Amino acid sequence: MDGKVITGIRSMEEFNYTGKTVLLRVDINSPLDHETKKIVNENRINMSIPTIKYLIEKGAKIAMIAHQGDTLDYHNLIPMNEHAEKLSQKLGVEVKYIDDVCGPAAQEAIKNLKTGEIILLGNLRYLTEEISTFEDVVKLRPSEMLNTYLVRSLAPLVDYYINDAFAAAHRNAPSMVAFQEVLPSAGGMLMMKEIEALTKVMESPDRPAVFVLGGLKISDAFGMMKQVLQNGAADKILACGVTGHIMLMAKGYDLGSKNEKFIKDRSLDVFIKPAKEYLSDYPEKIVVPVDLAFEKDGVRREISIEDLPTDELCMDIGSRTIEIFKEEIAKAGTIFVNGPAGVYENKLFENGTKAIWNAIAEAEGYSVIGGGDTVSAAQRFIDTSNINYVCTAGGAMVRFLSGVKMPLIEAMKNAYNKKF
Numbered sequence: 150m151d152g153k154v155i156t157g158i159r160s161m162e163e164f165n166y167t168g169k170t171v172l173l174r175v176d177i178n179s180p181l182d183h184e185t186k187k188i189v190n191e192n193r194i195n196m197s198i199p200t201i202k203y204l205i206e207k208g209a210k211i212a213m214i215a216h217q218g219d220t221l222d223y224h225n226l227i228p229m230n231e232h233a234e235k236l237s238q239k240l241g242v243e244v245k246y247i248d249d250v251c252g253p254a255a256q257e258a259i260k261n262l263k264t265g266e267i268i269l270l271g272n273l274r275y276l277t278e279e280i281s282t283f284e285d286v287v288k289l290r291p292s293e294m295l296n297t298y299l300v301r302s303l304a305p306l307v308d309y310y311i312n313d314a315f316a317a318a319h320r321n322a323p324s325m326v327a328f329q330e331v332l333p334s335a336g337g338m339l340m341m342k343e344i345e346a347l348t349k350v351m352e353s354p355d356r357p358a359v360f361v362l363g364g365l366k367i368s369d370a371f372g373m374m375k376q377v378l379q380n381g382a383a384d385k386i387l388a389c390g391v392t393g394h395i396m397l398m399a400k401g402y403d404l405g406s407k408n409e410k411f412i413k414d415r416s417l418d419v420f421i422k423p424a425k426e427y428l429s430d431y432p433e434k435i436v437v438p439v440d441l442a443f444e445k446d447g448v449r450r451e452i453s454i455e456d457l458p459t460d461e462l463c464m465d466i467g468s469r470t471i472e473i474f475k476e477e478i479a480k481a482g483t484i485f486v487n488g489p490a491g492v493y494e495n496k497l498f499e500n501g502t503k504a505i506w507n508a509i510a511e512a513e514g515y516s517v518i519g520g521g522d523t524v525s526a527a528q529r530f531i532d533t534s535n536i537n538y539v540c541t542a543g544g545a546m547v548r549f550l551s552g553v554k555m556p557l558i559e560a561m562k563n564a565y566n567k568k569f
Contacts, residue, residue: 157561157562157565158335158336158340158341158344158558158561158562158565159333159334159335159336159561159564159565160335160336160341161200161203161204161311161335161336161337161338163335164309164333164335165207166204166207166208166209166309167207167208167209167264168208168210168264169208169209169210169308169309170209170210170211170212170259170262170306170307170308170309171204171209171210171211171212171307171308171309171310171311172212172214172303172304172307172309172310172311172328172332173200173201173204173211173212173213173214173311173313173337174213174214174215174310174311174312174313174314174324174325174328175197175200175201175213175214175215175313175314175337176193176197176215176216176313176314176315176316176317176541177193177194177197177215177217177229177232177236178193178215178216178217178218178225178316178317179191179192179193179194179217179232180521181224181225181227183224186227187231188231188232188235190525191235192524192539192541193316193541194232194235194236194239195239196339196541197236197313197339198236198239198240199338199339200311200313200337200338200339201213201236201240201267202240203338204311205240205242205265205267208264208265209264209265210262210263210264210265210266211262211266211267211268212258212259212262212267212268212270212303212306212307213244213267213268213269213270214250214270214273214299214303214324215229215232215269215272215273215314216272216273216274216279216317216324217229217232217272217274218272218274219274219280219281220274220280220281220282221281226272226274227272228248228271228272229246229269229271229272230246230248232246232269233245233246233269234246236267236269240267242265242267243267244267244268244269245258245266245267245268245269246268246269247268247269247270247271248271249270249271250270250271250272250273250275250276250299251270251276251298251299251302251303252302255270255271255302255303256302256303256306258270259303259306259307260306273299273322273324276298276299278294278297278298278299278322278323279299279322279323279324281320284320284321284322288321289321291326291327291329291330291560291563292330294323294326294327294330295327295330295331297323297327299323299324299327300323300327300328300331303328304328304331304332307332308332308333309332309333309334309335310328310329310332310333310334310335311334311335311336311337312325312334312335312336312337312340312557312561313336313337313338313339313340314337314340314557315339315340315343315344315541315542315545315557316343316541316542316543316545316546317545317557318340318542318545318548318549318555318556318557318558319544319545319548319553319555319556319557320556320557321556325556325557325560326556326557326559326560327560329560329561329563329564329567330564331569332569333564333567333569334560334561334564335561336561339541342538343540343541343542343546344549344558346517346537346538346540347517347540347546347549347550349483349515349517350382350483350485350517350550351377351380351382351549351550352382354382354482354483354515355482355483355514355515356384356482356483357384357385357480357481357482357483358377358382358383358384358385358481358482358483358484358485359383359384359385359386359387359477359478359480359481359483359484359485359514360373360374360377360383360385360386360387360485360486360487361387361389361474361478361484361485361486361487361488361490361505361509362374362386362387362388362389362390362392362487362488363388363389363390363391363392363393363486363487363488363489363490363491363502364390364391364392364487364488364489364520364522364523365390365391365488366488366522367390367391367392367395367417367420367488368420369487369488369520369544369547370388370392370487370488371392371420371423371424372547372548372551372553373487373547373550373551374386374427375423375427375551376550376551376552377550378427378430378431378434380552383434384434385434385435385436385477385481386434386435386436387436387474387477387478388435388436388437388438389438389466389470389474389488389489389490389491389501389505390488390489390490390491391412391417392488393437393438393466393490394408394412394463395412395417395418395420395421395424396424396428396435396437397437397438397454397457398412398418398421398424399421399422399424399425399428400428400437402454402457403457403458404457404458404459404463405457405458405459405460405461405463406458406460407459407460407461407462408458408459408462408463411462436473436474436477437454438454438466438467438470439453439454439467439469439470439473440452440453440454440466440467440468440469440470441454441457441459441463441465441466441467441470442463442464442465442466442467442491442497442498442500442501443459443461443462443463443464444461444462444464444497444498445461448497449465449497449498449500451467451468452467453467453469464491464492464495464497464498465490465491465492465493465497465498465499465500465501465502466490466491466500466501467501468500470501471500471501471504471505474490474501474504474505474508475504475505475508478505478508478509478512478514479508479511479512481512481514482514482515483514483515483516483517484509484512484514484515484516484517485516485517485518485550486505486509486516486517486518486523486527487518487519487520487523487546487547488520488522488523489501489502489522489523489526490502490504490505493526493529493530499530502526502530503530506526506527506530506531507530507531509531509535509536510531510532510535510536511535515537516536516537516538517536517537517538517539517540518533518536518538518539518540519539519540519541519542519543519546520540520542520543520546520547521543524539527539545557
């Protein structure tokens, strides 16, 4: 699949990088150990390597910009020297780090780059213009971002802008959407792969297409559900996790006071109404649990939905539901997963999530997964090389599959026909 044809985004292979300076926006925002602040998952760093290697081989001078943490997860807002060390190890080439985003020291470092050299600049989220609260309050169009500190400081120093940060594609930040206004711009290899995989799921899935939607963050599931049901992308939706609970409530089942309090305390009961609509409009497409699991006296127990309510919190799907889901997955031509089936971190409630992942690993259908908790769950139970595509994105992936216009993709499309 040709990413350029499908998305209207220029491919990075179109430019001649010999002796040229490239501003490369990557997303290597990584999970950290809460105590040591050390990186504990290197997936996004690993996925950025092919684009960087390509630019090195083509004789570019590379200035990388990236973020770690934000105002909403301040505990992860740290300098990125360890990221540079990890990149150096994986590339076999030194990636220098300077703890300056775009000030005089960063500018001087870019000017002094030699062919094949790489520098990672300081954490973008040190800049007010790059944090989520700025984006939410000061709503700028890309053309209005040209006077931001980042763009006016770095744009004059580079020849090309390459974006390989699909995981941040939903962010309307200068580092994501403004450089396209003033520089020849293209999508990196990872970005194109992400779009290609998700486009296949949305527009040309092998049939039947099965969506497994679980987890606790059900706003994601319901956003996707509406889109894939309306456009026919999904043939079956396997509802588990809290999504499954909401579907059962929408069908009129009383889950019991503890389960319903859990849902209402988190204001998740607002999804009962749309759940009723989806069940009414697409009754053959939504598969809900037929049994649930809970703990009593330290033992896993299961209850048929016909025997509800229960006085205990239900934290996994039951054995009969697992078998139904496994059959649907085995028959699928395309499988997409967002969210675990239950509280898999607890051994008593790992059965559903574990069984689903093993079924997907063994299935012949084309499989795509994404979202931080989804990927963590998969890595716990299977070798993720058995998944056809592991998306680095969470929020961006959800928005893409929900049919929401993405700031990055719109900016890259607008840059396609620009002349510089």
